[in-house]
Amino acid sequence: GQNIDQPTEMTATEGAIVQINCTYQTSGFNGLFWYQQHAGEAPTFLSYNVLDGLEEKGRFSSFLSRSKGYSYLLLKELQMKDSASYLCAVRDSNSGNTPLVFGKGTRLSVIA
Amino acid sequence: DAGITQSPRYKITETGRQVTLMCHQTWSHSYMFWYRQDLGHGLRLIYYSAAADITDKGEVPDGYVVSRSKTENFPLTLESATRSQTSVYFCASSDTLTGGNQPQHFGDGTRLSIL
Numbered sequence: 001g002q003n004i005d006q007p008t009e010m011t012a013t014e015g016a017i018v019q020i021n022c023t024y025q026t027s028g029f030n031g032l033f034w035y036q037q038h039a040g041e042a043p044t045f046l047s048y049n050v051l052d053g054l055e056e057k058g059r060f061s062s063f064l065s066r067s068k069g070y071s072y073l074l075l076k077e078l079q080m081k082d083s084a085s086y087l088c089a090v091r092d093s094n095s096g097n098t099p100l101v102f103g104k105g106t107r108l109s110v111i112a
Numbered sequence: 113d114a115g116i117t118q119s120p121r122y123k124i125t126e127t128g129r130q131v132t133l134m135c136h137q138t139w140s141h142s143y144m145f146w147y148r149q150d151l152g153h154g155l156r157l158i159y160y161s162a163a164a165d166i167t168d169k170g171e172v173p174d175g176y177v178v179s180r181s182k183t184e185n186f187p188l189t190l191e192s193a194t195r196s197q198t199s200v201y202f203c204a205s206s207d208t209l210t211g212g213n214q215p216q217h218f219g220d221g222t223r224l225s226i227l
Contacts, residue, residue, distance in 0.1 A: 042221055
């Protein structure tokens, strides 16, 4: 089966750093994706990890440990516009050709 | 640079009616997907398509029908709408999945209410 877990809600202060965790149990693995979704809008792609380690993209970084079935999204220098839901998604396959399986998302509120 | 567009953006209908949600992409992506998003469930896959005339069921296909006669279009039909199908529907597309690193790109969604 497939199981992807994320915290439901988090709150952080403007200018701070926040880490959003994702754990997964899938029968196969061919990549982990993070998406950002503002209320009432479509999810937008943030990052992709398939090898262990950290991928950095500006204020956002994503980490993966395949042996632990664990990833996190790190957001630095938080801004009010970062208030959104963050979705963790896994490609549950040992080949390329399967759709993503999504966690339920973490709603992040950035406060002044 | 239209990308992926869904129509209508909002729809209200009654139980038992047939409803078709449209999805059109201009990238010539081979893969297209339909998800529904509900509170407490996140995004759940309804159907997907690897190419024209090839479709596969996802996690929650019951009550839905899809077709893909052209690469750029992937309509979703609710044959006899039920209240449990009230949801926000997202269409997505991605390039060939070789290597696994192609993200899915989402349309703006259709908010469907069934009374």
